[in-house]
Amino acid sequence: MTYCVGIDVDEGLVFAADTRTNASVDDVRVHRKLHVFEYPGQAVFVLMASGNLATTQLLVSRLQRDVEEQRTPNLRGLRHLFEVAEYVGALLVDSQVKCRDVEHGHDGVNTQATLILGGQIAGERPGLYMIYPLGNAISASPETPYLQIGESKYGKPILDRIIRPRTRLDDAARTAVVSLDSTIRSNLSVGLPLDLALVRRDELRIGGQLRLSGDSPLYADIHRNWAHRLEQAVAALPRFPWEQQA
């Protein structure tokens, strides 16, 4: 399984993903699911993937090749983010079919993948899309300023309570880390380390990138700090009628 979350606030975009992949419970590995495509001053994209790893790795390799060989279309050549979503969606559908072909008709393997794609192209505002296995896409909106793929339920309540378009970008990133941390704590199929990337509006480059592992002091600090503050928050909630007034 996987858990990735993308957040679209006024100040920019946040991307956070875990790195655990498993073919079964005794075949667990670490693979990067957050991929950066950076063309400073011109465009910046971040792609996160859940689903079949062969499909998503093939997709990423093809995206890079199309830019290097200046094929049409490619990530540097498109002028609108929705066109990039269409292009990536078409490539995703093709990669899913390709990965199934490789299996020589072994149809039991699910080669589907779901993507979160976000970024900014010069002249446009930043945007965030979810791309489905069929290649179609939906975008985040002010009412729903985040998108999730994979094991999304554990990490959803904190996003619902905190994330608004006016949330500060770094606070949105802290919320994303907490959302990942909650999921990792409650579900074995999502695991550390986690990758984090920020795109600040109109900078047209990556505004911050980080890998947090279990032994990184910042992660341990966030984890401990959060648990402590939640305990305080629970203890400070209103009293029930049967509790004596202090």
Place this chain on the structure above:
Amino acid sequence: MTYCVGIDVDEGLVFAADTRTNASVDDVRVHRKLHVFEYPGQAVFVLMASGNLATTQLLVSRLQRDVEEQRTPNLRGLRHLFEVAEYVGALLVDSQVKCRDVEHGHDGVNTQATLILGGQIAGERPGLYMIYPLGNAISASPETPYLQIGESKYGKPILDRIIRPRTRLDDAARTAVVSLDSTIRSNLSVGLPLDLALVRRDELRIGGQLRLSGDSPLYADIHRNWAHRLEQAVAALPRFPWEQQA
């Protein structure tokens, strides 16, 4: 769908359940899922149910009848909580079959239900069981001091972070309300009002019972207070390396 959580801490037991039942998205109703069986000084039990409503209502009616008619076994007659779990489990299996019979062979209906049963019998410590559709049961333990049935993922992280055997009973109840509130906010199939019941160790009666609806001031207060404290907690988390030191 449904969400119920039972918590077993040193000071006693907490039970919390939503009240939404739905046959489909346009057939949504409110039904009690938390049932109290109180025999002061002798024994107290709380039963929560997810699954087929006909099954669980039949089960509750039978439990009451067995006590009234002094049948063997019945809730007042058993001396150990694990025997009560066995008795309720057997009655659950029978109610599932009975509800299917009523359908005259209409096998498409799923009459299964899953239960959380907790309470205390004089002379024993309090206990908490999950009873599966097959009639078998597992109990909570110091390492896993809570049990959930229904739509459990949204409300799990807060329980994982807060609930320990030494957590105060009223704080455990506050955590249960937050766990319910998080689920209700993130998932349409779980809805207000919510029922809450407490059993304090060795009191052998209900130590507090409450129905919280959307317009009850206490619920609104907890909801608002929690959102506010979470925002503060996020803003107070450690800074990322790219943030300027204040």
